[in-house]
Amino acid sequence: MSLIENVVQFRVRYSETDQMGTFYNSRVLEWFECGRTELMRKMGLPYTAMEAKGVFLPLVEAHVEYLGRARYDDLLEMTASANLEGRARLRCQVRITHAANGPAVARGYTIHAFTNRDGKPVRPPAWFIEALYSHLAP
Amino acid sequence: MSLIENVVQFRVRYSETDQMGTFYNSRVLEWFECGRTELMRKMGLPYTAMEAKGVFLPLVEAHVEYLGRARYDDLLEMTASANLEGRARLRCQVRITHAANGPAVARGYTIHAFTNRDGKPVRPPAWFIEALYSHLAP
Amino acid sequence: MSLIENVVQFRVRYSETDQMGTFYNSRVLEWFECGRTELMRKMGLPYTAMEAKGVFLPLVEAHVEYLGRARYDDLLEMTASANLEGRARLRCQVRITHAANGPAVARGYTIHAFTNRDGKPVRPPAWFIEALYSHLAP
Amino acid sequence: MSLIENVVQFRVRYSETDQMGTFYNSRVLEWFECGRTELMRKMGLPYTAMEAKGVFLPLVEAHVEYLGRARYDDLLEMTASANLEGRARLRCQVRITHAANGPAVARGYTIHAFTNRDGKPVRPPAWFIEALYSHLAP
Numbered sequence: 123m124s125l126i127e128n129v130v131q132f133r134v135r136y137s138e139t140d141q142m143g144t145f146y147n148s149r150v151l152e153w154f155e156c157g158r159t160e161l162m163r164k165m166g167l168p169y170t171a172m173e174a175k176g177v178f179l180p181l182v183e184a185h186v187e188y189l190g191r192a193r194y195d196d197l198l199e200m201t202a203s204a205n206l207e208g209r210a211r212l213r214c215q216v217r218i219t220h221a222a223n224g225p226a227v228a229r230g231y232t233i234h235a236f237t238n239r240d241g242k243p244v245r246p247p248a249w250f251i252e253a254l255y256s257h258l259a260p
Numbered sequence: 261m262s263l264i265e266n267v268v269q270f271r272v273r274y275s276e277t278d279q280m281g282t283f284y285n286s287r288v289l290e291w292f293e294c295g296r297t298e299l300m301r302k303m304g305l306p307y308t309a310m311e312a313k314g315v316f317l318p319l320v321e322a323h324v325e326y327l328g329r330a331r332y333d334d335l336l337e338m339t340a341s342a343n344l345e346g347r348a349r350l351r352c353q354v355r356i357t358h359a360a361n362g363p364a365v366a367r368g369y370t371i372h373a374f375t376n377r378d379g380k381p382v383r384p385p386a387w388f389i390e391a392l393y394s395h396l397a398p
Numbered sequence: 399m400s401l402i403e404n405v406v407q408f409r410v411r412y413s414e415t416d417q418m419g420t421f422y423n424s425r426v427l428e429w430f431e432c433g434r435t436e437l438m439r440k441m442g443l444p445y446t447a448m449e450a451k452g453v454f455l456p457l458v459e460a461h462v463e464y465l466g467r468a469r470y471d472d473l474l475e476m477t478a479s480a481n482l483e484g485r486a487r488l489r490c491q492v493r494i495t496h497a498a499n500g501p502a503v504a505r506g507y508t509i510h511a512f513t514n515r516d517g518k519p520v521r522p523p524a525w526f527i528e529a530l531y532s533h534l535a536p
Numbered sequence: 537m538s539l540i541e542n543v544v545q546f547r548v549r550y551s552e553t554d555q556m557g558t559f560y561n562s563r564v565l566e567w568f569e570c571g572r573t574e575l576m577r578k579m580g581l582p583y584t585a586m587e588a589k590g591v592f593l594p595l596v597e598a599h600v601e602y603l604g605r606a607r608y609d610d611l612l613e614m615t616a617s618a619n620l621e622g623r624a625r626l627r628c629q630v631r632i633t634h635a636a637n638g639p640a641v642a643r644g645y646t647i648h649a650f651t652n653r654d655g656k657p658v659r660p661p662a663w664f665i666e667a668l669y670s671h672l673a674p
Binding site: 155187 | 600646
């Protein structure tokens with residue numbers, strides 16, 4: 123089954139470098155967030171719209187493998203995809219390379235709960251599932 | 261008139277360095293925030309307590325002068341003081357040096373409005389003014 | 399005299415918000431850096447090329463006025479311009495509004511020294527001045 | 537076998553919160569770094585000393601489980617431990633709770649390569665292994 127997928131390009135900011143001359147490790151999780159944001163926009167369901175409907179996607183797990191260096195101003199390419207995992211988890215898979223199709227930089231995933239504004243778990247809404255898998259419709 | 265003042269020490273985090281090998285410029289504003297947090301705790305009025313009372317202190321202006329380098333793990337010393345400016349502004353003055361009384365690193369100030377939760381301006385509460393100037397009491 | 403100027407658009411990242419629901423104050427300085435990066439690319443003199451030539455532009459001063467709120471995923475527009483100040487300083491002026499020509503978000507400036515790799519002051523190189531003012535050529 | 541272990545306390549900065557009102561997810565990796573820094577100081581081998589000897593510990597993998605909320609100014613407690621993994625990897629295990637021994641906030645690990653300044657893999661130096669396991673000496 124093919125997952126919904128989205129590709130974005132971005133440049134490494136100077137603020138994202140550290141004294142080793144490459145990006146600081148935690149920045150990858152901020153980039154993953156940008157990947158999710160644009161993936162959800164492509165699904166027709168911007169994350170702002172979700173929060174406005176009272177559904178939040180806090181992280182329950184994150185995993186990153188660091189595969190290569192990237193320096194200030196390097197142009198990177200990030201591919202994000204998503205699928206449901208179990209009954210009540212969203213899994214976002216992300217990989218980052220140098221553009222275009224250059225050497226690998228990082229890959230990993232984040233796993234998200236569905237909650238209401240107070241952090242209480244909720245079931246994934248039907249409209250979310252529909253948006254997530256609509257590209258599979260015949 | 262002497263202002264209320266507080267001193268804290270902290271170390272430069274690796275995440276706060278950039279490829280020039282010193283701290284990234286925006287980090288100073290995060291440090292200033294730590295200086296304000298501890299200053300307000302000393303005033304007997306933690307900022308969490310203020311927000312719980314519905315009073316917020318958003319920045320309206322920030323100014324930083326960069327005076328010297330500081331590297332990863334360097335031990336720095338930050339002195340923060342505060343006073344009212346005009347009728348409805350709080351001014352926090354901060355200076356950062358290498359510990360103890362070492363070379364200067366940065367100095368500057370932030371100017372804050374008093375607002376309610378919705379961002380509407382309010383007058384500085386009497387209990388705030390009292391806490392700010394109580395050390396001057398005879 | 400008209401200065402060289404460049405406009406970029408960008409979205410507020412979730413990582414850039416704070417518990418007040420708007421962008422955290424120090425993030426403006428990171429955005430200013432993005433504005434400078436693209437301005438220098440437009441000058442035909444990417445900052446990576448400058449550092450490769452051994453010329454650095456560390457901040458000596460930064461100033462920000464906070465003019466309005468911006469929330470996660472808001473599309474913002476940033477205009478950056480630059481000019482020499484005195485004999486050996488670069489001044490970058492930046493303003494940020496909601497796109498397009500929407501309400502003001504922030505404005506300010508950064509002032510930069512010209513240094514070599516070791517942080518020693520150098521004179522602004524002729525090729526830099528030429529790139530900065532070439533758009534004024536008849 | 538008991539690993540070398542170190543505990544530090546710290547407060548959540550305002551800059552580390554996001555609009556959900558808790559800490560932003562990537563901040564945990566910055567905190568893990570602070571945990572490693574203090575663990576290595578306890579080992580008698582500050583990371584600055586390692587880099588000065590030409591040995592670097594870039595991340596090759598990071599994993600975080602998010603276990604509970606923490607708000608601005610909350611006092612947290614972080615326990616870090618480390619051991620060699622295989623022939624040429626360092627594994628740092630970290631857990632964060634509310635102080636003291638309060639509810640869990642996050643746990644995870646980072647895995648590090650040993651490299652020289654140019655990013656080429658090197659064997660873990662004997663002085664490093666000695667410092668790591670010296671507390672086990674009879």
